[in-house]
Amino acid sequence: MIRTRLFLSCIAFLLVVLAILALHSQQGKQVWITQELAANQDLVARLALTDLALWTEARYTRHPALADFFSPFQDAPASFEHFPAGSIIAPRLPAVSTTLRVRKRPLGGSR
């Protein structure tokens, strides 16, 4: 059963590698949380940052959280799409928390 032993050894090896990587992940996460999370949170709080500095090619890719619905059109309706950033950022849902309901008041009457 040489082949079976060899195969099971390979699988065991891969599982050990995965276990080591899982441990690395746990440890890495802990290190990040203890050493970097607080410092980055402080940075974001002090500088009032709202977005990751990933895609710097356009306003709506640099600050997707603050972009409005028209930003992708930039200065002209036919302006170019920025790829892949524009495709990666999913279309935002309407901002529910800042919508208003408008009711008409009857003339001369109370609400």
Next chain:
Amino acid sequence: MPPIIKTQQVNKYYNRHRADEVRALADVSLTISQGEALALNGASGSGKTTLLSLIGGMARPTSGTVSILDKEVSRLPERFLADIRRQTFGFIFQQLNLIRDISVLENIQLPLYPSAIPIAEMNRRAEEILTRLDISTKARLKVSALSGGEQQRVAIARALINRPQIIIADEPTAHLDSSLAGELLEILSELNREGKTVVLATHDPFVSSHRLIDRIVRMRDGRIIGGATG
């Protein structure tokens, strides 16, 4: 001797109820005794291979019954039929049907892979049979590297690994020269002397006339025309 195989009014149709329907076996009733060496004789298309398939549990009759060791097997579920095939029969095919890219040892042990028999026991049995058939030095070689006679012995070894009571051989000498054919029949004679039942399908008169054969059953057009009772 008590009957080991019994067929009663067995019919086998292929492509039933279609325009190209073929009646391969017609009302075949045959009794084979334990320890008997029987030859099914007939021209090509006479139904010999079909009858062997039904006897060996490789196919089911359209009607009629097949009994092996007093157990009616025609309507058994496939799993039980496979068990009977594995435990009771050893098959030697016309084309040998060895798997060419694996070793002699692996070919011989093939019938035992799905069984609960441990590897050590499988190896022990294989070693025993390889020695008996004088091919133990070829155990690790691929079948494709063997001569015709050696491959034939591998096919016999595979048929014997399960210690079957019945050996079924379909045209075993069809592609062999007379010397190899004689060798094969001598091995089968030896096995028959040990008490194994041997059922051969052949249209080779050299086989039918060999001293191994106790009885010849003649077939034509799917029917038995002689030698049905022993």
Next chain:
Amino acid sequence: MTRLLKILEYSLCSLARRKFKNFSIIIIYSFTIAALASILLLTHSLKEIAINVLVDGPDIVVQRLAGGRHDPIPVHYAQDIAKLPGVGRVNPRLWGYYYDSLYQTNYTILAVHQDLPSLEMVEGRMVAANGECTVGQGVAKAQNAEIGDELLLINSTGVGYSCEINGMFKARSNLWTNDLILFTEKDLQGFFAMPAGLATDITVEVFNPREIPLVAEKIKRLFPDTRPVTINEILHTYESVFNWRSGMMLTIFASSLIAFSILAWDKATGISGEEKREIGILKAIGWDTSDILTLKLSEGSVISITSFLLGISVAYIHVFLLGAPLLVPVLKGWSVLFPPLQLAPYIDMYQIFALAFLTIVPYMASTVLPAWKSAITDPESIMRGW
């Protein structure tokens, strides 16, 4: 157990007979898994980092719109907003974008109070006086500058403006500060020629997080030309970035799954004559249907499980140990200043299991199903077919 191990042995023997083909399948399969898993790991990590850090961002950012486009906001809006109940600090923010035509990069320039205390993520010191600046690593690299060097930019009137770099953000903050330049407020107003009394936007602190939507609504009523963006909306942006609805993710996943389906379909469209013959032989010598199917399942499992484990390991190493060098060019796009990805190894096990299910199951099915017909056929029929 013995039976399963023996059938596994035979299945390995079977696979070894077509070494080159099966090895190639493992390579391609592992590569597909590694590519998909890399994307999943990278995007999930970025999302987790963003969300975990941004919770400390501003509660509300108030923008002003004119004609549907962003416009500077009057600073006096901040005074009225500060009077709303439940509102804490209200800070007008000055910031903007600068295009450096020499290096063809965009920077974000942000004004800070001169008395802002130093940050752990800054090497050197924070901006303390006019004529000084603090820069991100990406800016420093683009300009080939260090602390103490001069940063030369062109202001809105086309005149050169230089400031001394007295601080640099550490690499550990690159995801937030890679393209950032900090000026004093006076310097930024002068640089962008921003009139006094205007700001880019206003940040609002709300004491009770549950009142944030209410305060945002009040701001909107108070100043209908504004657009308050709450912290929840900011977080939601990053929860849904890399969402499957986004075009890029959909394209990548669809392409990978289609490629994989082609592989599986090619297997599933039928087994070769050689394989049929072998199944016939096995059935004839005493293997039953379940043994044949166990054999095929075993063959499929060997390939798919090995490939999956290998692919996932490679993906993890690629993303978290090597910084995703093969994905960065894909993600970077037109960004000249794309930060090196040193990510926290967040893993979403649900995604990994989903990936396993979507790849292992179809492959095993594509191995077992074509053999099904032969496996359930009487051996005699298979043998006659030769």
